[in-house]
Amino acid sequence: MSGDVDCEQLREIGPELALGVLSGWERAEAVAHLDRCADCREYVRQLTQVGDRLVGLLPDREPPPGFETRVARGLARRAGVSEGQRRAPGRSRPGPHRGARRPRVRVAVVGATLAVAVGFAGWAIGTAVEEVVASPPATEQSEPVMVGDMTPAGRGGQDVGEVYAHPGPPGWVFVSVALTGSRHDGPVTCYLDRPDGTSLRAGDFTLRDGHGNWGVAVPGDLTRYSAARLVSSDGTVLATAQLQKAQVTTSQA
Amino acid sequence: MLFVRRFQHRVFGVARAVTGDQQLAEDVAQQTFERAWRHAQIYDSRRGSVMTWLTSIAHNLAVDAVRARRTEPMAPEDLEDLLDAVTETPERWALADEASAQVRAALARLPREQARALMMAGIYGMTARQVADAERIPLGTAKTRIRTAMAKLRTATASAKRGDHVR
Numbered sequence: 001m002s003g004d005v006d007c008e009q010l011r012e013i014g015p016e017l018a019l020g021v022l023s024g025w026e027r028a029e030a031v032a033h034l035d036r037c038a039d040c041r042e043y044v045r046q047l048t049q050v051g052d053r054l055v056g057l058l059p060d061r062e063p064p065p066g067f068e069t070r071v072a073r074g075l076a077r078r079a080g081v082s083e084g085q086r087r088a089p090g091r092s093r094p095g096p097h098r099g100a101r102r103p104r105v106r107v108a109v110v111g112a113t114l115a116v117a118v119g120f121a122g123w124a125i126g127t128a129v130e131e132v133v134a135s136p137p138a139t140e141q142s143e144p145v146m147v148g149d150m151t152p153a154g155r156g157g158q159d160v161g162e163v164y165a166h167p168g169p170p171g172w173v174f175v176s177v178a179l180t181g182s183r184h185d186g187p188v189t190c191y192l193d194r195p196d197g198t199s200l201r202a203g204d205f206t207l208r209d210g211h212g213n214w215g216v217a218v219p220g221d222l223t224r225y226s227a228a229r230l231v232s233s234d235g236t237v238l239a240t241a242q243l244q245k246a247q248v249t250t251s252q253a
Numbered sequence: 254m255l256f257v258r259r260f261q262h263r264v265f266g267v268a269r270a271v272t273g274d275q276q277l278a279e280d281v282a283q284q285t286f287e288r289a290w291r292h293a294q295i296y297d298s299r300r301g302s303v304m305t306w307l308t309s310i311a312h313n314l315a316v317d318a319v320r321a322r323r324t325e326p327m328a329p330e331d332l333e334d335l336l337d338a339v340t341e342t343p344e345r346w347a348l349a350d351e352a353s354a355q356v357r358a359a360l361a362r363l364p365r366e367q368a369r370a371l372m373m374a375g376i377y378g379m380t381a382r383q384v385a386d387a388e389r390i391p392l393g394t395a396k397t398r399i400r401t402a403m404a405k406l407r408t409a410t411a412s413a414k415r416g417d418h419v420r
Contacts, residue, residue: 012396014400014403015399015400015403015404016381016396016400019375019399019403020378046407046411047403047407050356050403050406052309053406053410054339054360054376054406055267056353057353057357057360058270058376059266060263061269061270062265063261063262063265063279063282064275064279067261067265067279067282068257068261070279070283071282071283071286071287072257074286074287075286
């Protein structure tokens with residue numbers, strides 16, 4: 001990498017860099033310059049923001065019928081695969097994303113990042129379940145699922161989250177929780193309770209300001225479980241959910 | 254509020270605008286949610302909203318999809334329609350944040366040839382060379398149009414942050 005690009009040249013190619021349309025070698029030289037020039041980093045950061053806002057102007061559009069369900073099924077399938085394979089890098093189904101990614105400079109111009117873990121699969125599955133239960137379409141496939149609304153422990157009242165569990169195999173459980181009253185920060189443990197009083201520790205995840213979303217593969221028959229609990233590290237039960245059996249029905253469009 | 258339901262119109266809208274193809278757009282939109290899920294741990298709330306993050310993922314995937322599939326990145330009539338769509342100001346945009354409103358207004362004020370070049374690069378992911386070929390102009394002219402248009406939008410964004418109103 002020659003690093004020959006100076007500030008003046010960077011100002012010339014910055015817009016194309018920010019939009020991700022520079023050729024590979026031009027981009028490499030520009031990024032090399034950004035590594036050592038804070039002013040140009042800021043310049044490109046602003047241009048990248050302009051590019052994001054430009055894309056943000058694109059109009060929303062109604063997706064095809066059944067889109068939510070297909071997304072949910074895709075995520076569920078991936079949940080099983082990823083847990084079953086314990087992450088097989090580079091293995092993904094054929095599609096547009098298999099090609100080289102666009103050389104956006106976002107990462108290059110941003111320093112250390114604070115990663116905030118957000119799991120989306122629970123929402124996605126919930127979308128499918130809610131829709132299908134509300135108004136079942138013509139079905140071709142039906143799958144069992146365990147669902148439950150989370151309520152604050154001991155206080156009842158408004159729902160603070162959702163639990164979805166796919167009996168499997170492979171079984172998996174997703175939890176989405178927003179404990180708006182507690183602002184709890186830190187690790188919590190999710191337990192699945194059986195009617196006989198025994199429990200399975202499904203796993204741990206972290207809440208930030210009372211919010212967290214998490215999923216994990218769970219061995220065994222999940223229909224044996226009747227409830228889920230979230231417990232803080234000091235043993236306080238934060239929220240509970242009674243699990244009910246339901247069916248996810250999907251129409252193959 | 255459930256995640257897919259909340260963001261699907263945005264994600265699909267981006268995918269459909271870039272690809273111009275209903276089926277390809279659905280594939281892209283679905284992959285957007287799958288990628289978001291797989292890479293949720295790298296979402297950085299300081300760098301923008303979840304909406305912005307998903308929009309960016311959808312846009313990148315859509316551009317990749319178009320690049321992999323087509324020799325011509327976009328049809329000229331699609332560009333004109335899209336340019337009209339993003340510069341219109343119906344009531345539903347009234348609630349958009351100030352910076353986005355300023356970018357929209359600035360885009361509408363650009364000379365048409367600059368706006369076209371910017372849309373080709375910024376929305377369809379076309380290189381300056383591709384813009385030059387599509388518009389039948391020299392490469393340097395294409396680069397100048399992209400650069401000038403971006404500079405004007407950057408100024409508009411900066412004005413919005415300062416609370417100015419660009420007229």
